[in-house]
Amino acid sequence: MAEIAEAEVKQKGGKKKPKKFPTNVDMTPMVDLMCILITFFMLTTAFNKPKIMEIRLPEKIKKNENVEPPKIAKSRTINVILGPDNKVFWYPGVADDPKNPPPLRVTDFSAEGIRQIMLERNRALFKKISAFNDDILTGKIEIPRDSVQSAISQLKRDDDTGPIVLIKAYKEAKYGNFVDIIDEMSICDIARYTFVDLSWLEEEMVEKALSAEQAAQGARN
């Protein structure tokens, strides 16, 4: 084999030496390529996987079934109504007297808004849960990691002083507000909350509050 190669070289004039290749290959283009690939994969990787928030709605009572909706204590009830433009209306108790509806108070989704109201009402449970979490962090209570959640939900179940929040949505509310308010519920560790339909009286109350606000704004301008 070697002889044949030599013969070929000689045929081409004899002066030419077989070219010497450097033993180390230039890696720069490969680095470039890898850079591009890494960037591509970094950008397409879904790093922040979407999260889920669980919500359970009360079972619908079918019309032909003779089941009464569960009664709840009036003193513990807080009604939260999602309004337009990220507004939140709320009132305690129940609106059952059309002639004398309870006054609606308006707030928003900021940290000083609905959260303070909820925290204030739910202070006992919130303290209990944060004390429990602190105890776990400092090692006062040693329980397996898996049962932390169930212990907290047990605390929530045993709570009988915190508010019962009824979330309602005015027709111009946004879906984002609905998620926000449920989020607030979990931030404030509210044990009992649910989503119910807006009654006609409440709708009227919201409309009245909205028009009053508009009038106030018009007067200011």
Place this chain on the structure above:
Amino acid sequence: MPKIKLPAKSPRIDMTPMVDLFSVLLIFFVLTATVRPPEAAPVDVPFSVSEKHVPDANIMTVIVSKDDRIFFNVDNGPDTILQFRQHILDEMGQRYDIEFTPQELRRFADINCSFGVPIHEMKNYLTAKTMREREPYETGIPIDSLDNQLAMWILCSRLVNPAVQACIKGDYETKFPVVRKVLDILQDKNVNRFNLITSLEVIEVKEEKNE
């Protein structure tokens, strides 16, 4: 004194270790990458503090876009051999008297992304090759009480895969009554547990100490 001759160093740097490092990184990214599935409609999900991940399988997602169109997505099940999507479409076809060929069923399983197609347009949708060709058919799944196809999709999905969980993905700006209608449809089918898809936002709540 003889001068000490320094060997002339080439200005080139040896790139090999860098290549090694990059290979390791590249392999890491390739292996951890979960390719973002293409979305039929762009949806900006609201933020929440929830840290639970979306399950990988056994979910059906109802997507409500900003312009009130309804999309639906269901996965192929925990095992790709199960091919739940095929069975679900087959079931839907039987209910609406549309015969889907095995090729069409397979195509439906392969597309594996959310769709907002009325069932009567499904055949055209499946013959379209690219996403752009499919787009004109994505008019949203009807949810009127007369022609409630979303309810049927939910029913068929639960028939085929009883372990399926309901997820709702809405845009922040979506009007609430539309979402409410979707919730109603789900509740009519006795689904009372929902998962709202959100993205993570960290909030710290400080309890005021002065009391």
